[in-house]
Amino acid sequence: MLPATYSTIELVNGTVSVRSVPFPHDALGADTVVIKPRYLGICRADTKEVVGSRDIPTDRGPLFGHELVGFVAFAGADTGFTEGERVTFNPNVTPNRTTGFAEYLFVRGTAPTLDRTVVRSPDILDDIWMPEPFACIVHAVRKLLELVEWPSFDGRRxxxxxxxxxxxxxxxxxxxxxxxxxxxxxxxxxxxFAADRKLLAADEIAPLDQAAGHAGEFDVVIVVPTIATPALLAVAGGLAADGGVLQVYGGTRKGDRFPGTDADVDTIRRRELLEPVAHQGKLLHVSGAYGCGKEDYEEAFRLHAEHPDDFPLARLVSRRISLAEFPELVTAIAAETVDHPGKVVIDLAR
Ligand SMILES: NC(=O)c1ccc[n+]([C@@H]2O[C@H](COP(=O)([O-])OP(=O)(O)OC[C@H]3O[C@@H](n4cnc5c(N)ncnc54)[C@H](OP(=O)(O)O)[C@@H]3O)[C@@H](O)[C@H]2O)c1
Incomplete structure (x- = not known):
C-alpha cells in the first residue's frame, strides 16, 4: 500500500533538510521502479556533494543517496521487476532517478537500463552491510588485475x-x-577501529607518517583517501617497488597530475587506464578504477556468502541513525566537525 505522503531528504545549496512530500501516484508509469529502502549508507561522496567538492558526471548524475538495500514497492508493467523483490541499487547507470535518502526512491528507464540499475539482493538485512561500496572494490580489483595481467595477488605485497x-x-x-x-x-x-573490530592484524596497520620506513616495499599501492593530494600521491610512489603499480581509487579532481609528471590521474581513474610514470628513479604504472556494474554486485554477494570470514563486512558498520537524524549528521561530517570510522547507516525502521 503506497502512502499519500513520504519523507525525503533535500540538498539545496549545501543545506540538507528532511521534508514530507506528496507521493506521486499519477507518475508511476510502465517504466518506473519504486524502491523502499530499508537501510541506507552514508558515503564520502555524499558529503563531498554537500560542500560541492565533487565533480558530478552528467551521464549518471549526483550520487547523493545511493547506497541502499530495500524492496521493490512498485514495479511498472515494462520494468521486468515484481513488487516485494529484495534489491540494491547501482548509481553508475542512469541519472533518471531521485535521491535514495528517502522513504521511497524512483527510477525510470527501459527494462535493460533498469536491469543494470536495480540489482536483486540476497537477504543481508539481519547483519547489514552495504553492497555498493563493496561492488566498487570488487570492480576496482578486477580491473587492476586485468590491466597488469596478473591472475591474482598471490605472493604480492x-x-x-x-x-x-x-x-x-x-x-x-x-x-x-x-x-x-x-x-x-x-x-x-x-x-x-580496524584493530578493535579485528578487521586488520597489528602488523597490517600503520600510521601514515611511518610510510617512509616502508619505502619500495610494495608491488601495488592502492590510494584511497578522501582527497588524493600531490603529497599523498608522492608518498604512494615512495611505498612502491621499482616496477610497481599505483591504483588511484579515490579523491582526484579534474586536472590533477601525478607529481612531477604530466600523467592526468583523474582521467586515468575515471577511464580506468594504466600509464607509466617515472618517480624517484623508479618506473611505476598508475592505474585507476571508477564505479561498478551489475556483475560486480553479483560477485560481491558471492564472495560474502562463500567466504564470510574473509569479508566481515557487517563489522564495518559503526553507527545506526534514523532519517530524521541524517541532515544534522551529514552536515557535520561534511563540515569536518564530526567524523566516524567505518560505515554509518540509516535504519529506516528507527
Ligand atoms: N573509484 C570509485 O569508484 C569510488 C567509489 C567509492 C568511493 N570512492 C572514493 O574513495 C575515497 C575513500 O572513500 P571511503 O568511503 O573509504 O571514505 P572514508 O571511509 O570516509 O575514509 C576516508 C579516508 O581518507 C583519509 N584521508 C582524508 N583526508 C586525508 C588527507 N588529507 N591525508 C591523508 N588521508 C586522508 C582518512 O584518514 P583519517 O582517518 O586520517 O581521516 C580515511 O582513511 C573517497 O575519495 C571516495 O570518494 C571512489
Missing part, C-alpha cells in the same frame, strides 16, 4: 593508503586473493 571504509575492503579482498597487506592511515581513530 599490497600497500593501502587510507583505512576508511573502502581502504579496509581493499585490504580484505587483497588478502583473500593471496596478498600480504599493510594499510597506512593518517589518524589514530580509523587505525584503532
Amino acid at each position: 599490497v600497500g593501502v593508503i587510507g583505512a576508511g571504509c573502502s581502504g579496509l575492503m581493499f585490504a580484505m579482498y587483497a588478502k583473500h586473493l593471496g596478498a600480504s597487506v599493510v594499510v597506512f592511515n593518517r589518524g589514530e581513530m580509523r587505525r584503532d
